[in-house]
Amino acid sequence: MNKKGIIGIASLIVVVLLLSNSLFIVNEGEYKVVLQFGEAKKIHQDPGIKMKIPFIETVTSLPKYQQVYESNPTPILTKDKKPINVDNYTVWRIKEPQKFLQSLRTVTAAQGRIGDAVYNTVRRKLSEVEYGNIISENTARGNLNDDITREVSEMSERQNYGIEIVDVRIKRTDLPEENKDSVYNRMISDRQSIAAGYLSEGDEESRKITSNADRQARELIAKAESDAKKIIAEGEQEAARIYNDAYGKDANFYKLYRTLESYVTTIQGETVIMLPIDSPYTQVLLGNK
Known part of the structure; x- marks a missing residue:
């Protein structure tokens, strides 16, 4: 060549x-x-x-895409002094590469800063909440996640890391193995005590309702009996008045009527009676009266 x-x-x-x-x-x-x-x-x-x-x-x-950083489980004390192991994850992304390179330079360094910020925030937040509220997904847990996300995001912005904290979530809050049995037993005892309190309150309320119903029933019965006696008395009084009026109009007819009524009472079935000749009954039957 x-x-x-x-x-x-x-x-x-x-x-x-x-x-x-x-x-x-x-x-x-x-x-x-x-x-x-x-x-x-x-x-x-x-x-x-x-x-x-x-x-x-x-x-x-x-x-450029969103990344997920999973923190290692860390022990934390709650407000009621229960030790728990907290496991969480953070969704984040690089928003401003220039600031990111000036402050953090690498993804590994960024994950370290995020881990520290999340741990400090989670530890402080959970120390203000009792264990029973932390494990409730529909109450305090949702508010905690939002509060932690906001605080870690604000810290990142103050430090000019050039990253965006999208979301911080608590995945699990487990009791240490050595404490689970005692805590569970205490929780069961607390729930049984609460249940006993509810039952006692229910029994007391039942007694009040029963006593009130019995009192009202006695009052209604007493009033009904009083009204019945009054109506009977008024009826007897009216009957006596009618009898008196009838008797006053024709004394002989009234006397005959009462005698016939006594026949109905005295002679029933095939009763055989002996009557003297001067008996009022005999006189009526003979037509002498």
């Missing part, structure tokens, strides 16, 4: 090396940071082929 051929091949190799060190690709879901002597000079966010100064500038990648 002649000298020109060697020079041509060498030139081609140099061109290829220059191009390979000048061009780079920005993929979807990443930032490409152009560094010069370790300092960020330019940040590319849009996908495509980009250029840099060969051998002088270098390129590093940062994730």
